[in-house]
Amino acid sequence: MDEAPPELEMSQLLTKIGRTRDVNDFELLFRHFAPRVKAYMARTSSPGAAEELMQETMVTVWNKAVMYDPGKGAAATWIFAIARNLRIDAYRREKHPEFDENDPAFQPAPARAADTVLEAEQSARTVRTALATLSGEQAEVLRLAFFEDKSQSAIAVALNLPLGTVKSRMRLAFTKLRAVLGEGGAE
Amino acid sequence: MTPRHHVADDLLVDYAAGSLAEGWSLAVATHLSLCPECRARFAAAEAAGGQLFETLPPEPVADGSWAAVRSQLGRAESAAAPPKVAILPKPLRDYVGGDIDAIKWKVLGTAGAQLRLKTGDRQTQVRLLKIPAGQPVPEHGHRGRELTVVLSGAFRDGETLFERGDIEDADAEIEHIPTATPEADCICLAVTDAPLRFRSLLIRALQPILGI
Numbered sequence: 476m477d478e479a480p481p482e483l484e485m486s487q488l489l490t491k492i493g494r495t496r497d498v499n500d501f502e503l504l505f506r507h508f509a510p511r512v513k514a515y516m517a518r519t520s521s522p523g524a525a526e527e528l529m530q531e532t533m534v535t536v537w538n539k540a541v542m543y544d545p546g547k548g549a550a551a552t553w554i555f556a557i558a559r560n561l562r563i564d565a566y567r568r569e570k571h572p573e574f575d576e577n578d579p580a581f582q583p584a585p586a587r588a589a590d591t592v593l594e595a596e597q598s599a600r601t602v603r604t605a606l607a608t609l610s611g612e613q614a615e616v617l618r619l620a621f622f623e624d625k626s627q628s629a630i631a632v633a634l635n636l637p638l639g640t641v642k643s644r645m646r647l648a649f650t651k652l653r654a655v656l657g658e659g660g661a662e
Numbered sequence: 663m664t665p666r667h668h669v670a671d672d673l674l675v676d677y678a679a680g681s682l683a684e685g686w687s688l689a690v691a692t693h694l695s696l697c698p699e700c701r702a703r704f705a706a707a708e709a710a711g712g713q714l715f716e717t718l719p720p721e722p723v724a725d726g727s728w729a730a731v732r733s734q735l736g737r738a739e740s741a742a743a744p745p746k747v748a749i750l751p752k753p754l755r756d757y758v759g760g761d762i763d764a765i766k767w768k769v770l771g772t773a774g775a776q777l778r779l780k781t782g783d784r785q786t787q788v789r790l791l792k793i794p795a796g797q798p799v800p801e802h803g804h805r806g807r808e809l810t811v812v813l814s815g816a817f818r819d820g821e822t823l824f825e826r827g828d829i830e831d832a833d834a835e836i837e838h839i840p841t842a843t844p845e846a847d848c849i850c851l852a853v854t855d856a857p858l859r860f861r862s863l864l865i866r867a868l869q870p871i872l873g874i
Contacts, residue, residue, distance in 0.1 A: 493738075502728060510723055511715060511718050514720055534735060538737070538739045539739050541739070541740055548708065549712055551713065552715075554712075554715075556711075559680040563680050567783070571684075571687060572688045572753035574691050575695075577741060577744045578744055578752040579744055580696070580749060580750060599709065599712070605710070617714065618714060620676060621679040621680075621714050622718070624679075627672050627675075629681070646671050646672075649675060649707065652706050653706050
């Protein structure tokens with residue numbers, strides 16, 4: 476298996492797929508991400524349902540690839556968001572309301588430098604470094620939040636901890652991430 | 663001008679993770695549409711999710727998985743063309759079915775109006791509120807958490823001013839009476855914990871008397 480996550484290659488590949496619609500390129504992307512999407516789905520679904528949701532996610536990735544903007548984040552983040560939204564729909568029958576940058580009501584950020592694929596790769600690396608600095612307890616609450624569909628009150632129940640403790644671990648984890656990424660640096 | 667009252671970390675992380683109920687998520691998405699500062703924080707949280715996702719131990723896919731996906735590949739979907747102007751941010755327009763002038767207000771008591779928005783979750787109650795200029799919010803009383811996002815006009819809660827895009831995050835302990843500023847009606851999105859529902863008719867009948 477691939478050891479170091481090849482963000483740059485994957486973000487470039489996804490950008491290229493959006494442009495050229497090359498099925499062979501998409502197969503490479505599929506080989507990398509499908510087992511991860513399936514692992515994510517398996518946290519809250521039976522193996523059969525996880526396989527089905529993974530397939531739905533990957534088809535959506537292909538259909539929407541033209542909308543991927545590497546300046547906004549790594550391919551892994553974009554695909555995670557698609558998987559997350561499909562999981563919410565399948566698992567809880569809820570929607571995940573999202574903002575839209577082309578919305579005329581949108582309040583844009585102050586001007587910034589041009590977006591590049593390199594930027595996505597750098598920010599992914601920065602996030603990975605930041606995650607490595609988290610304590611075991613901090614990483615645990617983040618993982619439960621992202622993968623087990625647990626709100627912070629549900630995490631408190633699962634870990635048998637006061638809600639305040641979970642919130643403060645989350646806050647510390649998040650503060651570290653933010654310090655590394657820098658205010659406004661990710662947008 | 664960008665908002666001065668921002669979304670709390672716990673809501674932002676739960677929203678990025680996808681574990682936040684739909685009603686609360688709508689308030690967060692509405693604020694994010696109007697707040698570049700919080701969008702940068704959200705991007706950090708979502709990027710962390712992307713990295714955690716990248717490092718999940720891979721789960722082998724079924725035989726024939728790729729062939730199945732390949733056979734379902736469709737045409738490129740691009741985003742629908744947005745309208746030229748809008749007051750309500752996109753996440754809210756999707757629930758209202760249009761912009762601010764499409765809201766079918768229901769008059770509340772002597773003043774003010776509301777529109778309930780339906781979501782898939784059973785934990786929250788989601789409403790658009792119109793508070794007449796200079797008036798306090800009608801029928802106010804909540805248990806648990808309440809998120810209010812200003813969409814048009816402004817309100818004051820005590821000394822604090824909330825304007826377009828600002829989010830107020832209040833819990834049950836806070837006694838507060840948001841009051842619209844005198845210049846204009848204030849339209850806002852209000853999300854609260856759903857009222858407790860008692861199964862027994864008797865308890866329900868006694869609810870106002872017992873004050874629960």
